[in-house]
Amino acid sequence: MDLHILDHRLRVTSISKNGLVHFTHPLIKLIFLRNRTGCKFFSLTETPENYTVVLDEEGFKELQPSEHLQVEGSIWLPLNVVANGNVSSSSQAVGVTKIAKSVIAPLAEQHVSVFMLSTYQTDFILVREKDLAVVVSTLEEEFHIFREVAGESVPLCRQDAHNGLHKNGKEAILPTVHPVLIPQNHFCVMSLDPDTLPSIATTLIDVLFYSNSPKDDAASTPGQELDCVKFFSFSLIDGYISLVMDTEAQRQFPADLLFTSSSGELWRMVRIGGQPLGFDECGIVAQISQPLADSDISAYYISTFSFDHALVPEEDIARVTEMLHHQRKDAAAS
Amino acid sequence: MDLHILDHRLRVTSISKNGLVHFTHPLIKLIFLRNRTGCKFFSLTETPENYTVVLDEEGFKELQPSEHLQVEGSIWLPLNVVANGNVSSSSQAVGVTKIAKSVIAPLAEQHVSVFMLSTYQTDFILVREKDLAVVVSTLEEEFHIFREVAGESVPLCRQDAHNGLHKNGKEAILPTVHPVLIPQNHFCVMSLDPDTLPSIATTLIDVLFYSNSPKDDAASTPGQELDCVKFFSFSLIDGYISLVMDTEAQRQFPADLLFTSSSGELWRMVRIGGQPLGFDECGIVAQISQPLADSDISAYYISTFSFDHALVPEEDIARVTEMLHHQRKDAAAS
Numbered sequence: 083m084d085l086h087i088l089d090h091r092l093r094v095t096s097i098s099k100n101g102l103v104h105f106t107h108p109l110i111k112l113i114f115l116r117n118r119t120g121c122k123f124f125s126l127t128e129t130p131e132n133y134t135v136v137l138d139e140e141g142f143k144e145l146q147p148s149e150h151l152q153v154e155g156s157i158w159l160p161l162n163v164v165a166n167g168n169v170s171s172s173s174q175a176v177g178v179t180k181i182a183k184s185v186i187a188p189l190a191e192q193h194v195s196v197f198m199l200s201t202y203q204t205d206f207i208l209v210r211e212k213d214l215a216v217v218v219s220t221l222e223e224e225f226h227i228f229r230e231v232a233g234e235s236v237p238l239c240r241q242d243a244h245n246g247l248h249k250n251g252k253e254a255i256l257p258t259v260h261p262v263l264i265p266q267n268h269f270c271v272m273s274l275d276p277d278t279l280p281s282i283a284t285t286l287i288d289v290l291f292y293s294n295s296p297k298d299d300a301a302s303t304p305g306q307e308l309d310c311v312k313f314f315s316f317s318l319i320d321g322y323i324s325l326v327m328d329t330e331a332q333r334q335f336p337a338d339l340l341f342t343s344s345s346g347e348l349w350r351m352v353r354i355g356g357q358p359l360g361f362d363e364c365g366i367v368a369q370i371s372q373p374l375a376d377s378d379i380s381a382y383y384i385s386t387f388s389f390d391h392a393l394v395p396e397e398d399i400a401r402v403t404e405m406l407h408h409q410r411k412d413a414a415a416s
Numbered sequence: 417m418d419l420h421i422l423d424h425r426l427r428v429t430s431i432s433k434n435g436l437v438h439f440t441h442p443l444i445k446l447i448f449l450r451n452r453t454g455c456k457f458f459s460l461t462e463t464p465e466n467y468t469v470v471l472d473e474e475g476f477k478e479l480q481p482s483e484h485l486q487v488e489g490s491i492w493l494p495l496n497v498v499a500n501g502n503v504s505s506s507s508q509a510v511g512v513t514k515i516a517k518s519v520i521a522p523l524a525e526q527h528v529s530v531f532m533l534s535t536y537q538t539d540f541i542l543v544r545e546k547d548l549a550v551v552v553s554t555l556e557e558e559f560h561i562f563r564e565v566a567g568e569s570v571p572l573c574r575q576d577a578h579n580g581l582h583k584n585g586k587e588a589i590l591p592t593v594h595p596v597l598i599p600q601n602h603f604c605v606m607s608l609d610p611d612t613l614p615s616i617a618t619t620l621i622d623v624l625f626y627s628n629s630p631k632d633d634a635a636s637t638p639g640q641e642l643d644c645v646k647f648f649s650f651s652l653i654d655g656y657i658s659l660v661m662d663t664e665a666q667r668q669f670p671a672d673l674l675f676t677s678s679s680g681e682l683w684r685m686v687r688i689g690g691q692p693l694g695f696d697e698c699g700i701v702a703q704i705s706q707p708l709a710d711s712d713i714s715a716y717y718i719s720t721f722s723f724d725h726a727l728v729p730e731e732d733i734a735r736v737t738e739m740l741h742h743q744r745k746d747a748a749a750s
Contacts, residue, residue, distance in 0.1 A: 102441075103441040103442075104438065104441075106440045106441040106444065107436075107437040107438075107440040107625060108437075110440065110444070110621060110625070111626060114618045114621065114622075115618070115621075115622055115626055118622075118626055279618075280615070280617065280618040280619075281614070281615070283614065283617040283618045283621075284448045284449070284613075284614040284617045285614075287444060287448065287449075287617075288448075288449055288452075291441060291444070292445060292449055292452055
């Protein structure tokens, strides 16, 4: 397998719910007017807490400093695992499950924080630039590692990465087992031809920027909402669009433009963290991706500023729930 | 002819050029998400100085007070002249020319300030609510006057309007003849099926909100720009859309969606006012619409926060220029 260190230097930021109005101008530019920015990596995820915006330095220039904007201090680099054709994998699972044992677990053992961003197309593993040497030395036995530079994939010389390397300590630490929340909504992971993005512009703008204002025709059932969690993710990365939304949001879009890998495929969410997780704890992704990999259950995984979110197939949610229940019991017992 | 006092109570506001980013959220809502606001009268006009926003009280609620927002203190009511079928008019001219002698001139004589807003569909004559009694008594000989209330046209009882009426003095005053500017750009006055508004959303957003940021592919000729004046007007009034833009902006829109009354019809602009005009001077519209009416030259007329703008047919611009030249000479001689 190949591991690519992509040519994007990313910032991880958060816009407060009340602050969104102040960022409508730059965000609409980043989403719809690609030619007006040099941004090539953009992701916006709404959760009940805030809006997580991950974007490259060109995109980051568009965001003016504000009390409504929190910026994680590091530069993050996206990694991408590419099956190079001659690998026979016994797993049919997709998403983060595929890389749980080869990438997520080893990095967790090395105390490397990761920020995951699954999309319709692929799974990005974001690591801090300062951790790159550790990442490379940890993964170079399993992977051919390439660094993308100006569109070219350059094999990484071991020396490059090892300069200044000091491996993190390897003492076994017992990771915290975070509480999880399993909301009732059903999610879809979809894509869209970038050329048809203008066709859904007003709907997307409505959902992203105005969904919290009262609708004239709103007929919401308050009891139902308590069990559902607001979650909407849009990403535009290297020209590819990915959308994650629940079925309620999906109904607002024209049915003929968005596509999903197999029609009607629905996902349930496991939100990880009772309290905001922060960025320094390691092993959070591993905590959930390991048991999923053991059971060969597909999962998308989207980290946000406050919480992590795994999406698992609807038909597997009972197994996953039980699995997580046992994990918590074991942790409490130890 | 009938004169309708429409059922909208309007505010006339101005957003500074730098302030537009702070108003992107409410303006996009007002333009594209009609169902989310109760606004039924909305007009946005970009000029080199600022953005003039005229909107009803429901729409005005969407605009947060800000150092970037100027609000004219009055409530304005839109009047609309409706030819009721049995009138034989010798004039083929359209726009403000048609109402120059019957409405504009008499109101100017009564020292009533008017704010004109021509659209593709019709010409709105905005008058201050406090001037309504004078307006009615001035125009009731020429027109059947109706007040629209909740979608119904109710004939105005003379008594209603005359209560508290004190006609403004009628002493002849010599109006200031304002300098005019005739830029080189050619304008189109267009409309659009409201159902297809989403199809041009990203282009319209680009033109309205991002046209001042540098384009990657900009190949502008600086000398040419000096002679052109930025002017773009969008209005959405009672479900009807009107767009006024120059041919450069028009080229950015798909050719098949916008329509104009006769294809290829182009208009030249006469901008009135060397200094911002303010709202209290009367007779500015009359100054230009009278000679146009005398010569039976069609004209759209759009007032903004700082200046007034007449649009006349391309083929008549030489006559209009000469006419205005004489007007200034006469004024200087008197």
